Every structure is written in C-alpha cells, then in structure tokens.
Amino acid sequence: MSENNKESNNHKQYKRLALVFFLSGMSSLLYQVSWQRILTIAYGVGSVSITLIVTIFMLGLGLGALLGGELASRYSAKSGRLYFCFELILGLYGLLSLPILQFLGQTTSGAPIHLYGLLISLFLAIPTILMGATLPLLVESESREGREIGETVGELYCTNTLGACAGSLVSAYFLISIWGLDTAIYCASATNFILSAIFYPFLKRQEARLKLATEVNANGNAKDNAKDGSKDDLRATKAASADSHKASAIYLLAFVSGFVAIGLELCWFRTIEILVKSSPYAFASVLGVYLFGLAAGGGFIGKHIEKAKKIGQTKLYLLLQLGIALYVLVSYSLLNTHQLHALMRLSDMQELHPSFSLEIFQNLKSFSEGWFAWFDIAIWPSYFMLLPTFAMGASFPLLSSITAGIDKSDGKTVSRAYFVNVMGNVLGGLCTGFLFFNILGTASSVLALCCILVAVFGFAYLKHVDFKLRLTAKHLLLFLPLLLLLRYPSNEKLMNQMHYKPDGECTTYLQEGSSCVSMAYERDDSVWHWINGLAHGGRLPHMFGYYNRALEALSFAGKESNILVIGYGTGSIVEAVLRSPKVEKVTVVELNQEVMTNLKKMDQFKKLLQDKRIELVIDDGRRYLYRSKEKFDVVLMDPLRSSTAYSNNIYSAEFFKLVADHLNKQGILMVWLDNMTVIPKTIASQFNHVKLYKSFCLASPDAFCPKSLHDQRHAELLNNFSQEEVKKIGAEEELLGDENHIKENSASFGINTDLKPVTEYHLWH
Incomplete structure (x- = not known):
C-alpha cells in the first residue's frame, strides 16, 4: 500500500473516531439534562437537591477518569475494547434508567437528605464513572497510533465537548420540548449503541495490527507491551526527567482552575437566569455556550500544540488563566455602560425567553421592544462566557501536554489531570453555591473568584518571567485589577441594573442566597417584588x-x-x-x-x-x-x-x-x-x-x-x-x-405530565 493510500485510510479512521467521540459527548449530555430534571421530581428543586445532583454527577466523572486512567495503564492494548464495552453498558443502563427512576420516585419520594443523597449517588455512580473513563481510554487507544498527547487530547477533547454542546441544545430545544424527557433518554441510549457500531470496525483493525506487532516482536511480549519501541523509549526518557515537585505544582494549579471555572459558571448562570427570567432554556443555553467555548479552545490549541511548546506551555497556561480573570472583571464592569443597560431593559420587557412571537412585527414599537427576546438567550451567554471558556478549553490540552511523561501511559496522564480538575469543580461548586452566594452575593462572588485566579496564577507566572520584566509584571498584576474595581458594580448596583425600578424614591431590599435572588422595592404601603428577575407578587392598589x-x-x-x-x-x-x-x-x-x-x-x-x-x-x-x-x-x-x-x-x-x-x-x-x-x-x-x-x-x-x-x-x-x-x-x-x-x-392541546412538560418547555407548542 502506498504512503498516500495509507495516510488517506488513517485520515478516514480518525474521522470515524471523531464521530464516535462526538456522539459519546452528545449522549452524555442528553443523559445529564434528562436525569437531572427527572431526579428533581422526586427529590425537589431546592438548592440542596440541585447541588447534590450536580456534585454527584461531577464526582462520578472524576472517579471515572481515575478508573479509566488506571485501566488504560494496566490494559493498554485492550483500551479500545474497554471503551467499546463501556459505551454498550451505558446504552443498556440508559434503557433501564426510566424504570429505575420511576421505582425510586414511588418508593423514596420525600426521603430525608442523607437517604436521597445516597440514592442519587447509587443511581448516578455507574453511568458517570463509565462516562468519565471514556476519555482516558480513547486517548490511550489513539496514542498507540503514535500521535502526540497534546494534539490527541486537544482534538478528542474538542470533538467530545462539541458533542456535549450539541446534546445540551438538542435535548432542551427539540427532544424535551417536542417529545418529552423519556424520548431524550431513549435517544441517548440509541446513540450509545450507534457509536458502538461505528467504533467496532476501528477496534477490529486496531486489534489486528496489535496481533501482527506481537508476532513480529522478537521477545514475544504480550499485547500489553506491543507498542512501538521508539514510543517506549520516548516515555522512558520523559519519565526519567519528570520533576515530581513540578508535577504537584501543576496539579495544584489544575485544581484551582477547576474550582474557579465551576464557580464562575454558577455566577454566570445566576446572572443570565435573572436576565432571561428563569427560562427553562437558560440552563441548556448557558451549558451549550460554555461547552462550545471549551471545544473551540481545545481544538485550537490541539492544532497548534507545537507552537505552544515554542512559546512555553506552562507560561501560556498561566497567561490563559490570568486572561480569564481580566475578561470576567471587564465584562461585569461594562454592565454599567448605557449600551448594555439598554439591552438589559429589552430583556426585562419580555417574560418568555426565547420568545418567537410574531407580534413584534405588528408595528415599529413592538419590534423595537421585542426583537432582542428572540436572541438574548444566546447573546448574554456569549457575551459573558465565550472568550473565558475558550481559554478554559485551551488549558486542558496544555495541562495534559505539560504533565505528559509523569506516568507510563498517556491515558493515565490525562486521567489524573482530568480528575484533579474535576475535584476542583466539585469543591468550587459547593463553595460558590453554599458559601459565596450566601455570604458575598453574586457580584462579589465573581470578584472573589477572579482574585483567586490573579493571586494563584499571577504568583506562579512571576516565576516564569525574566528577572528584568518581573517588576513590570508585578505592577500590571496589581494595578490592572485595581483600575477595574473603580467601575466594578456592587451586589446591589448589579441587581438594580437587572431589575425594573419604579420611578421615585424607594427603599431597596436585596437578599441573595444559594436558592435565589429576592429583590424588592418599597414605597409607603406599595411593594414591588422579583424572584430571580421575574416579577412575583407585590402590593399595589390594583x-x-x-x-x-x-x-x-x-x-x-x-x-x-x-x-x-x-x-x-x-x-x-x-x-x-x-x-x-x-x-x-x-x-x-x-x-x-x-x-x-x-x-x-x-x-x-x-x-x-x-x-x-x-x-x-x-x-x-x-x-x-x-x-x-x-x-x-x-x-x-x-x-x-x-x-x-x-x-x-x-x-x-x-x-x-x-x-x-x-x-x-x-x-x-x-x-x-x-x-x-x-x-x-x-x-x-x-x-x-x-x-x-x-x-x-x-x-x-x-x-x-x-x-x-x-x-x-x-x-x-x-x-x-x-x-x-x-x-x-x-x-x-x-x-x-x-x-x-x-x-x-382545549381539545387540540395536550396535558402536562412529569415526563412531558408542555408548558415549561413551551417552544413548538
């Protein structure tokens, strides 16, 4: 076979592998959105229930990454087969999940917190661990083809995250809205079976190549050692030169970045939820933009990993974290401007988001007040999140490449980096949801998270700067945030900007916490009241x-x-x-x-x-x-x-x-x-x-x-x-x-059931 034909076949195989991992990410998010929504039926929508569900999901992914890394290290030659089996098990579990959830709902609804926390953990343990294990296994499988780990992780991470982005949007805007939660779960299960079928021929070809390599091997090594000799030498060299202290420092930075990333996501979600009036599509839209940014960043750095090495991977990784903090502070500070305030007023005029109402075309006034509600559920997440998440997405492949060689297996390297990052996510979610929101409020929580980034990564960055430039870098790290603070909004000012305020003198009452933002204005006996940006109740003469x-x-x-x-x-x-x-x-x-x-x-x-x-x-x-x-x-x-x-x-x-x-x-x-x-x-x-x-x-x-x-x-x-x-x-x-x-x-209308939320997911009805 000619080199051109061989290269063409390898390209086709890689495209097939990319499709597999795209579908894998898509099915995972279909499950997450649907299962999270169904679990709230039995266990409530309070802040404790929601945080427990999200935390357990993230924890399962992290433990799965550790398991996947260990399996990839021990059974490297069988990593592809393990991935294939895990996807099949996920598909079967998806089919069984609805009867399991129905049983849990009938027998344990209203259970005390320790019991329902245990039940949620047991239900989510198997699928989330399997989901978390897939990336290390697939990275290990692909690394056997001789690809560089940073490039492999960047491209697979990008593809998988794009699939997750698609799953988030498709689940909310189409599957649940049109057919219901049960259909979304069945589609996720079917996706697992489809991607397994697509992956199977790739698996057979890979195993055939491994078998041939084993036969040729003069020492008769087992399949687990049938890797290319040059790759083993490269790993041995990397492992010999790896600095364990440096590895610990990098993992600590990965933990902090995960902590801040999930904290910022919660702050962004709260801000956007208020702007779009607690829309059921807000979660999917925020998650979709968040994941798209991660995918774009991961894909970009994967293609330019060699350039990143020339610049300095560690230095670039640190700069990206500092860039995230800078952009977030600027984006919230700009909410004080007249232009963004005008857009917030347009969002405030509509209750439904997105509102694909044709009434906006009745006259110019209706159009000027209503057009923004068609698009704001995508515009606001993009404004707050797209650039920071791009930087976050670029960080993970860099992190994997920086830590490459610490372990004998690429899959294990990725799994450890991923696990540490996810553990940061878990702790960051708990701290932001239960501590920062209650003690600091939304605006101050954003500020605190950005200060953590600047302090930790700024200190680390100074160690990588030439001595002559170190003083300048110190001044920039100190004075840029201070300059931004002059325009940065307080909690009350931020909430005033996002809520309608009646004319005249009023007393403002604001209470933020883990479950919601309550905003009220009082004048004499009249009261205006909002919950998460949506007018609720009030005491007015009418x-x-x-x-x-x-x-x-x-x-x-x-x-x-x-x-x-x-x-x-x-x-x-x-x-x-x-x-x-x-x-x-x-x-x-x-x-x-x-x-x-x-x-x-x-x-x-x-x-x-x-x-x-x-x-x-x-x-x-x-x-x-x-x-x-x-x-x-x-x-x-x-x-x-x-x-x-x-x-x-x-x-x-x-x-x-x-x-x-x-x-x-x-x-x-x-x-x-x-x-x-x-x-x-x-x-x-x-x-x-x-x-x-x-x-x-x-x-x-x-x-x-x-x-x-x-x-x-x-x-x-x-x-x-x-x-x-x-x-x-x-x-x-x-x-x-x-x-x-x-x-x-109402003969032509349906009814709301637990699995078919017609009025909540109101699009297409």
Missing part, C-alpha cells in the same frame, strides 16, 4: 383583586379550618385566608428562604407573619406533599409562572393527583393561571369538578356546593374586611365555564 382567588376557594369549601398555601408570593392570599376566624391553621410552603428573609425586613410582612396560625415550611411544594400525611380543606397555589424552569413539577397531572390525595371531603384546590388551555385541561384530568375563571381555576374531587350557599359564605367572608377594602377587592372574577367548557376549548 392587586387587591387577588384576594378574590382565596375568597372564592373558601366560599366553595366544605370547611376552612386547615389551609395549605404553596408559594408565599407577597402574602396577599395568606392575608385573605387569615381574615376568616374559622381558619385554625395555615401551612405556608415556600421554596426560597431568601424570599422570606427579604420580606421580613419590611414591617408589614413582619407583622403579618407573626400570626400564630401560620406554620412556615421552607421546602419544595411537591416534596412537602410527599412527606406529609396531613389532609387539607383548601390548597391554594400561587407559584411562579408555568413557563419557568422546573415549574412542571407542580403543574403536572401527577402533581395534581398528589394534591387531590391530600384534600378532605369537599376540599378545594385553587391554582393561579398564566395558561388557559394546557393547565386547566391537566387539572381536569385529575379532578371531576372544575371551575375556570379568567385568572385562576378551582377544582374538587366532589361536587361544588350550590350557588346560594356559596354566595352566603362569600358574604360572610367579606364581613371580615372594611368597606374600603371590599371596594378595592371588587366584584367576583368572571366564571368562564366548568370541566365541560375546558374539554371543549
């Missing part, structure tokens, strides 16, 4: 009509002694039910501790919450019902919008069935509505009797009481309010129809 929702529910209920309120808002519903002397207990379940802490800073809420009949529970509403055996006369729901992330957990048919099981005889459920088709139809699928109003729905397992009795009870309830308050409350809200009306008007 909002007295909200009391009608609670009064209607109480008027139809057989009793009104024991009330459950899911979502405190700003307390209008709670205040309305507390006016009734017949109410003995009101259980308020609020997801976010920060909301209650912030509202209690205001005298009007402090006074209201002192009522001894209130029992405040900080928990996920669904998780609370799983744990509670108590039954209620009335359940009142005023949560965030049905189009926000994780909202389907309390808008699905399964959830409404759970509520029905917690109602006493002639009990009433009241649900605030921002959707007049899918949600009423979903409620009607679980309740025999439903009343649909203009902004809310009442439902009961039993027949509603006669209108005459309702009117009598309603009048009695109004007697608990002053005449001025009754005028503000106004007339009863217009009744649109019953369950038959809902059935007729």
